[in-house]
Amino acid sequence: MSTGPSDRGPAGPEALRELFATRLRRELRAGAEPPPDVSGRHRAYREAACLLGSFDPQRLRLPDDERPHGDAILELLDDCAGGGADTGRWSLKRRVREETLAGLAGPGAARRLLECNAHQFADEPGPEQAALACLSGHPPDLGRKSAYELTDILQAVLWLSLVPGVTGLPEVDEVRRALDRARLLEPLRRLVREPIQGRAAELKELRAYTGLSGGGPGSLSVGPLVVHGPGGMGKSTLLAAFLLESADRETPGFPFAYIDFERPSLSVHEPSTLIAEAARQLAVQYPGDHAAFDALADEAQEVAGGEREDLERLSRLHRLSTTRAVLGRRSSYEYQVLATERETVLVRRVAEVLVRAMAGAGQADAPFVVVLDSFEEAQYRGSPAIGRLWAVFTAFHSVHPRLRVLISGRAPVGHPAQTVASRDLELAELDPEASTGLLKSCGVADPEVARMLADRVGGHPLSLKLAARAALVAGVATGDLIDTLPAPRRRFFERVDRMLVQGILYDRILHHIADDEVRHLAHPGLVLHVITPEIIKEVLAVPCGLSVETPGDARRLFDELARLDLVEPAGPSALRHRPDVRCIMLRLLGQDRTELTREVERRAVEFYAARGGPEARAEEIYHRLRLGENPRSVEERWLPGVERFLTGAERDLSPRAAALLAAKSGRAAPERVMEGAEQEDWERLAAREVEDLLAQGLAGDAAARLTERRPWTPCSPLHALHAETLDRLGRRAEAREAVAAAVKGARAAGPPGAADRSRVCAERQLELLLLAARLAQEDGDPAAADRDLRRAEDIAVRLGHELEAIGALLARTRLSGGGGSGVPGDEKADGRLARRLREVPGAVLAGQPELVRAAASQVHARDPQALGHALAAVGLPADDGVPDVLGAAIRRAVAHRPGLLGTVMDLLVDAAGPARRPDAPPPSSVTGILRLARGHGTLDALARRLLDVPDDSGEIAAGVAAAMGLDAPGRDRPGPPPPAPAPTTHTPTTRTTGPP
Numbered sequence: 001m002s003t004g005p006s007d008r009g010p011a012g013p014e015a016l017r018e019l020f021a022t023r024l025r026r027e028l029r030a031g032a033e034p035p036p037d038v039s040g041r042h043r044a045y046r047e048a049a050c051l052l053g054s055f056d057p058q059r060l061r062l063p064d065d066e067r068p069h070g071d072a073i074l075e076l077l078d079d080c081a082g083g084g085a086d087t088g089r090w091s092l093k094r095r096v097r098e099e100t101l102a103g104l105a106g107p108g109a110a111r112r113l114l115e116c117n118a119h120q121f122a123d124e125p126g127p128e129q130a131a132l133a134c135l136s137g138h139p140p141d142l143g144r145k146s147a148y149e150l151t152d153i154l155q156a157v158l159w160l161s162l163v164p165g166v167t168g169l170p171e172v173d174e175v176r177r178a179l180d181r182a183r184l185l186e187p188l189r190r191l192v193r194e195p196i197q198g199r200a201a202e203l204k205e206l207r208a209y210t211g212l213s214g215g216g217p218g219s220l221s222v223g224p225l226v227v228h229g230p231g232g233m234g235k236s237t238l239l240a241a242f243l244l245e246s247a248d249r250e251t252p253g254f255p256f257a258y259i260d261f262e263r264p265s266l267s268v269h270e271p272s273t274l275i276a277e278a279a280r281q282l283a284v285q286y287p288g289d290h291a292a293f294d295a296l297a298d299e300a301q302e303v304a305g306g307e308r309e310d311l312e313r314l315s316r317l318h319r320l321s322t323t324r325a326v327l328g329r330r331s332s333y334e335y336q337v338l339a340t341e342r343e344t345v346l347v348r349r350v351a352e353v354l355v356r357a358m359a360g361a362g363q364a365d366a367p368f369v370v371v372l373d374s375f376e377e378a379q380y381r382g383s384p385a386i387g388r389l390w391a392v393f394t395a396f397h398s399v400h401p402r403l404r405v406l407i408s409g410r411a412p413v414g415h416p417a418q419t420v421a422s423r424d425l426e427l428a429e430l431d432p433e434a435s436t437g438l439l440k441s442c443g444v445a446d447p448e449v450a451r452m453l454a455d456r457v458g459g460h461p462l463s464l465k466l467a468a469r470a471a472l473v474a475g476v477a478t479g480d481l482i483d484t485l486p487a488p489r490r491r492f493f494e495r496v497d498r499m500l501v502q503g504i505l506y507d508r509i510l511h512h513i514a515d516d517e518v519r520h521l522a523h524p525g526l527v528l529h530v531i532t533p534e535i536i537k538e539v540l541a542v543p544c545g546l547s548v549e550t551p552g553d554a555r556r557l558f559d560e561l562a563r564l565d566l567v568e569p570a571g572p573s574a575l576r577h578r579p580d581v582r583c584i585m586l587r588l589l590g591q592d593r594t595e596l597t598r599e600v601e602r603r604a605v606e607f608y609a610a611r612g613g614p615e616a617r618a619e620e621i622y623h624r625l626r627l628g629e630n631p632r633s634v635e636e637r638w639l640p641g642v643e644r645f646l647t648g649a650e651r652d653l654s655p656r657a658a659a660l661l662a663a664k665s666g667r668a669a670p671e672r673v674m675e676g677a678e679q680e681d682w683e684r685l686a687a688r689e690v691e692d693l694l695a696q697g698l699a700g701d702a703a704a705r706l707t708e709r710r711p712w713t714p715c716s717p718l719h720a721l722h723a724e725t726l727d728r729l730g731r732r733a734e735a736r737e738a739v740a741a742a743v744k745g746a747r748a749a750g751p752p753g754a755a756d757r758s759r760v761c762a763e764r765q766l767e768l769l770l771l772a773a774r775l776a777q778e779d780g781d782p783a784a785a786d787r788d789l790r791r792a793e794d795i796a797v798r799l800g801h802e803l804e805a806i807g808a809l810l811a812r813t814r815l816s817g818g819g820g821s822g823v824p825g826d827e828k829a830d831g832r833l834a835r836r837l838r839e840v841p842g843a844v845l846a847g848q849p850e851l852v853r854a855a856a857s858q859v860h861a862r863d864p865q866a867l868g869h870a871l872a873a874v875g876l877p878a879d880d881g882v883p884d885v886l887g888a889a890i891r892r893a894v895a896h897r898p899g900l901l902g903t904v905m906d907l908l909v910d911a912a913g914p915a916r917r918p919d920a921p922p923p924s925s926v927t928g929i930l931r932l933a934r935g936h937g938t939l940d941a942l943a944r945r946l947l948d949v950p951d952d953s954g955e956i957a958a959g960v961a962a963a964m965g966l967d968a969p970g971r972d973r974p975g976p977p978p979p980a981p982a983p984t985t986h987t988p989t990t991r992t993t994g995p996p
Contacts, residue, residue, distance in 0.1 A: 043100075045075045046092070048113055050100040051159060053127050054089040055120045063116045101162040110163050111135040125149065130156035139168055142178040147186050150179040180284045185247055188258060191240035194441040198434020198459075199238050202227075205425055206242045210367045210404045212253055223420035224393075224405035229427035231583060232462030235408040238427065239371050242406075246369075255358065256369040257281045268375070268385045271343045271392045272307060276300035278370065279350050286357040296350050303346060307339050313967075316848055321767035322792075322807020323851055326774050329724060332695035340388050344395035351399035367402040375409035383668065384692045429459030442468035449482070456485035469565070518560045520544045524600045526582055527626065529619060531567075531575045533558040539607050543599040586652050601627050618645035625657035631678055638664055659685060680716075682709055687717040690725065699728035714749035715761040720771050732779055739772045759799065766795045766804060773811060782815050789815075802840045803848050809833040810855045834863035842873035849874035850967050857965030864957050868947050871960065875940040877967035883934060885966065886943065887927035889959020896953040903949055908933070911942035 038046070044062050049055055049072070057080070060072040080090040092100070104110050114132045121128040130153045133140060140153050154175045160166045196203075209225045227235045246253035257278035259266060266273050276297040283293035314335050317328040358364055370393075397403045407422075430438065435454035436447070442465055444450045449471065457467045470481060513519040521540055525531050528539070533554035541548035548554050561567060562575055570576040601623045608620035617639045624634045634657075643665035650658035650669070655676025662669035663684035669677070674685055686705060693702040702725045712718050719742035726735035746768060749761045773788035789812045796804035812829040837845075837855050845852045856870035876882050894901050908926065911933040933939045943963070946956050 041071075042075045043103075045072045046079060046096060046100045047104060047109075048072075048117060049076065049080075049090075049092050050097050050104070051110060051114050051128060051131055052092075052117060052120055053155070054091045055117070056088060057090050059120060061116050061119075063112050097159075098162055101159055102164070104163050106165040107135050107160075107163060107167075110160070110166070125152060127152040127155035127159070131160055134160055134169060135166070137168070139170060142170060142175060145178070145182065146189075147179060147182040150175060150182050154179055177284075177287050184281055184284045185244065187260060188240040188244050188247075191237045192244060196234075196237060196241040197438040197441065197461075198430040199234070199241070199427075202238055202425060202427065203242060203245070206238075206406070209406075209423065210254065210369055211402070212246070212367070222404070223422040224407050225423045225425055226407045226409065227425045227427065228409060230460070232460065233427040233429075234461045235427060236373050239373065239406055239408055243369070243371065252285070254363070254366040254369055255282060255285050255354065256371065258371045259373065261372070261374040268389070270304050270307060271339075271385075271388050272300045272304040272346065274389075275343065275347050275350060275392065276304065282350070282354055282357070286354075286361065288360065289353055289357040292353045293350070296346070296353065300346055303342050307342075310335055310339070313850060316850065320803055320807055320848060320851065321763065321770055322796075322804050322811065323848070325720065325767045325770040326807075326811060329691065329694055332691070333697055336384055336388065336695050336697075340391045343388060343392050347392045347396050348399050351396045355400050365402070367404045368396075368400055369404045369406060371406045371408070373408045375407050384696055387696050430461065430464070431459060435459045435464055438464045439468050439471075444468050444471050452482050453485075456482055513564065515560050517546055517557055518564070520546060521557060521561060522564065522566065524596055525561075526577055526586065527597050527601055527623075528604060529576060529622065530570050531558070531561065532573055535604075535607065536561075539600060539603045543596055543603065583651065598627065614639050614641035615645050618642040622646060622649050622652075625653050625660065628654070628657075631657060631660040631681060635660060635664065643667075656681075679709065680713060683712055683716045683718050687721055690718070690721045694721070694724060694728065699725050703729060714745040715757075715764040717764070719745070719764070720767050723768075723771060723775070727775060732775060736772065736775050736779065739768050739775065743768045743772065762795055762799055766792050766799070766801075769795070770808065770811070777815060785815055786812060802836065802844055803851060806833065806836050806840070806855050807851055809836060810851070810858060813858055830859050830862055834859040834866040838863065838866040838869050842869065845870060845873035849877075853877060853964040853967060857961045860957055860961035860964075861954070864947065867957060867961055867964070868944060871940070871944055871947070871964065876943055876960075876963055879963075879966040881966055882939070882963045883927050883930035885963045886946075886959050887925065887930055889955050889962070890926050890946070892959075893949075893951045893953055893955040896955060897951070900949060900951060904946070907942060907945050907949075911938040911945075912936065913938065 041062075045060060048060050048062055057072040057076060058070045059068045060076075061068045076090065076092075079096045080092055104113075111132065114128060114135065118132075125148075130140060130149075134156060140149075142150065142153070145153065153170070154172070157169050157172055157175055160169055161172065206225070209222070227239060229235060240258075243256050243258060246256070258281070259274050259277060261268050266277055268274075279293045279297035279300060283290045283297070286293070314328070314331055317323040317331055354368060355364075358366060358368075393403060393405060429435075432451075432454055435457070436450045438461060439450040439453055440447070444453065444467075453467050453471060454464070457463050513522060521531075521536065521544055524544055525540055528535065531540070533551060536557050537548045537551065537554040540546075541554075546557075548557065558573070558575070562569075565578075567575045567577055576582075604623045605620055605627070608616045608623070617637065621634055621637055621642060624637070625631070643661075646661055646665065650661050650667075650673065653661065655673045656678060658673045659669060659677030659681040661667075662673060663677075663681040666688065668688070669685050674682060677685060686708070690702045690705055693699070693705065702721070706718060706722050706725060720739070723735040723739040723742070726732070726738060743765055746761045746765045749757070769788045769792040773785040773792065776782070776784035776788060789808050793805055793808040793812075796802075796808055809829055809832055813833055833855055837852070837859065852870050852874045856867045860867040890904055894904060908929045912929045913933075913936050930939065930942075933942050943960050947960060949956055951957070
């Protein structure tokens with residue numbers, strides 16, 4: 001039961017309610033002043049309400065009264081807040097409640113007050129029932145309570161601890177620890193609502209893997225155990241049952257961390273979020289070390305935030321050919337190296353605290369079990385996420401060798417960074433006895449019916465649950481249901497049989513829907529992600545042969561559909577089919593697409609195409625792909641942002657269609673999808689994989705992937721990656737030849753009239769020319785580099801890519817360290833760069849701050865106006881060295897011309913503003929003032945004002961330019977890994993994973 005709203009001040013609608021209540025009080029009291037003391041009856045009503053989370057004031061009863069009188073409304077009007085706009089229930093304000101509880105006569109009085117108002121809380125559990133149990137001499141057993149129950153118990157204990165004379169209560173800290181633990185185990189208990197059936201052998205294997213089978217501590221060095229099998233086979237349930245088996249003992253057998261990647265706060269691409277979550281879970285399991293684990297969790301979240309900023313910077317580098325081809329891929333390697341270093345240092349510290357905590361708890365020889373659930377997203381060949389994750393586990397393992405990693409996902413895909421073979425645990429179908437047990441646990445009470453259903457349905461858990469549902473709705477016709485199911489056949493046909501059985505069961509469930517119109521909607525509605533009243537009217541009604549003339553008709557059908565247990569809410573006035581049912585039936589529909597379902601999807605395309613926004617466009621794209629439209633034509637309907645609404649949609653599509661979604665969304669694709677992809681989509685997916693391999697320094701593995709599906713399309717992203725890979729392998733001459741050939745191919749592609757194709761190929765030429773220039777420069781051939789950069793600039797100008805043109809010009813000015821390309825006849829490149837920088841609108845410049853700062857830093861001496869324009873557009877970088885660089889420049893300028901001191905100090909003091917704390921010491925230096933200005937957010941404005949100072953030495957402008965260049969792409973960055981010899985033969989690693 002709710003304990004009512006908090007005692008914070010009202011806001012929004014609450015403010016209006018409070019205003020109304022104030023006016024009502026004035027009218028009821030007729031202007032009378034409130035009495036100086038609380039009257040006896042007023043106090044009695046306070047006491048009657050003080051142990052109720054919320055109450056109906058008209059039904060509030062005093063112990064000496066035979067029935068409620070209703071005058072509590074007037075007595076308690078000033079003491080309460082409304083419990084909700086529509087509930088009519090009130091709740092005492094906290095101050096009033098606490099004063100009243102402290103003034104009660106004792107535990108007997110508190111018990112009488114609860115008993116006389118039991119009608120207020122008898123219908124549902126809440127803190128009142130917990131308080132009554134404590135006062136009746138039945139304190140709760142904290143170890144067997146859910147998180148909801150413990151929340152109520154905690155509230156009851158907090159109340160009763162204020163009542164004089166109450167004894168025998170659990171300690172508040174003890175209840176809080178129990179609540180934290182219950183919340184930790186709650187996701188696992190949701191997965192294991194009924195006793196797990198038929199997995200004794202698998203549980204035994206998990207115990208053996210972790211060293212809990214009685215055979216001693218086991219090997220100290222083992223790879224992960226990967227639990228895999230078809231969807232619906234119970235992978236997550238098995239792992240949850242294993243963890244609960246240990247956690248529910250009086251003395252838990254081992255610490256654990258349960259990481260579910262379906263939680264939005266956890267990302268397999270950010271291992272630091274996993275470290276933070278593991279530390280928080282360990283803080284619950286080891287309360288004595290709670291502070292240490294919590295501090296590490298907070299630090300890990302800060303690391304995750306910093307990595308996101310670095311990744312956004314890296315993403316900006318990759319958006320432009322001029323920064324991607326020259327610096328982006330090298331920066332990707334740097335990012336992976338630095339991120340891995342930060343994460344491994346952090347996880348070692350977590351491991352050290354855990355080892356100390358386990359020793360204190362007498363668990364020095366116990367394993368630490370990490371469960372990674374819903375791991376499929378990271379399981380593709382060459383994933384950097386897997387590489388960094390294994391580095392984290394290896395670092396943890398170096399401190400605590402009894403680390404054990406359990407993974408729920410697909411059968412593992414090999415990764416070159418994995419060094420120890422994993423173990424596989426494939427979940428097969430349940431045996432007949434376990435299948436019967438599962439049916440019984442799902443409500444099939446008759447043992448013979450359960451046995452016959454199990455015989456016909458087989459041992460797939462999801463099929464058995466569907467069979468149980470069908471049997472329950474069939475009632476007395478269960479025998480008829482069994483007769484319609486096919487007899488089991490040979491193993492070769494199992495998958496086909498299972499789909500057939502699931503379809504028959506679903507049809508039988510539909511058959512027992514009482515409303516004919518709803519029954520006609522249910523099956524075709526499966527192909528839709530979401531069903532609303534409007535979709536019923538505009539999309540489903542006509543194909544289903546229904547007459548839905550008005551919104552009221554559609555709403556009635558929607559309300560009837562919402563009552564089925566086959567659907568669940570999907571937002572306001574929206575439903576969706578339960579995912580388990582939908583995934584079954586979509587597989588069947590994929591085998592036998594009826595004209596009815598095709599017509600529904602055609603109408604869905606028309607419905608969503610007529611609406612704006614990325615969500616509607618995503619649904620339109622989804623249904624076009626399900627109808628089998630050409631991916632190239634569907635791609636033309638793509639809008640930025642639709643990808644977030646299509647997450648997981650690949651499961652419902654053919655490999656050819658799924659490949660387009662994965663390629664456009666930047667997501668990885670399993671090998672099944674890669675094999676069925678059209679050439680262009682395969683190339684984009686392979687390009688991402690090769691980029692990822694190069695970012696990890698795995699050029700040999702990248703080269704192996706690049707041997708596939710040759711020849712590539714002329715404007716494929718793989719051409720540039722091929723040349724990059726050859727260069728990483730120390731084969732620069734071959735790389736230059738490859739990129740030259742690719743430039744010719746891209747230039748020849750794009751026939752007249754194909755505007756989009758011509759543009760794509762021109763953009764590919766741009767990237768290839770920039771890469772060619774970089775390779776030529778590194779090969780000691782500045783003339784060739786300049787020639788390629790000129791052509792790149794021309795293409796960028798022709799395409800209208802202002803930032804690309806700036807990037808190409810910047811590269812030219814840097815060929816000989818600045819001041820022109822170093823090639824005769826081109827001393828004006830830096831002048832053109834300054835002019836472009838000054839003429840491009842600030843809003844455009846803001847999209848690439850690192851590039852713009854680098855360009856401004858390069859040309860500041862020639863064109864200070866360009867420096868000011870860039871500074872106004874992108875500001876100074878966040879680098880910690882900015883105040884030092886600016887401070888040194890100001891000191892040099894003032895030393896050159898002391899008369900500037902007064903002007904500069906006025907600007908500095910104005911930017912620094914007041915100190916954050918009155919007792920804070922004033923800054924003792926110019927650099928200190930600059931740091932204070934940065935803290936106030938005024939440093940950018942100060943830098944712009946400093947540029948207007950009449951400094952004939954040029955030191956201030958040079959200092960601002962130097963500060964702008966602190967985050968210039970490529971500044972003081974480690975280079976790529978040293979070239980490795982190309983493999984003569986290469987077999988991608990398979991089924992090897994995990995810490996050594």
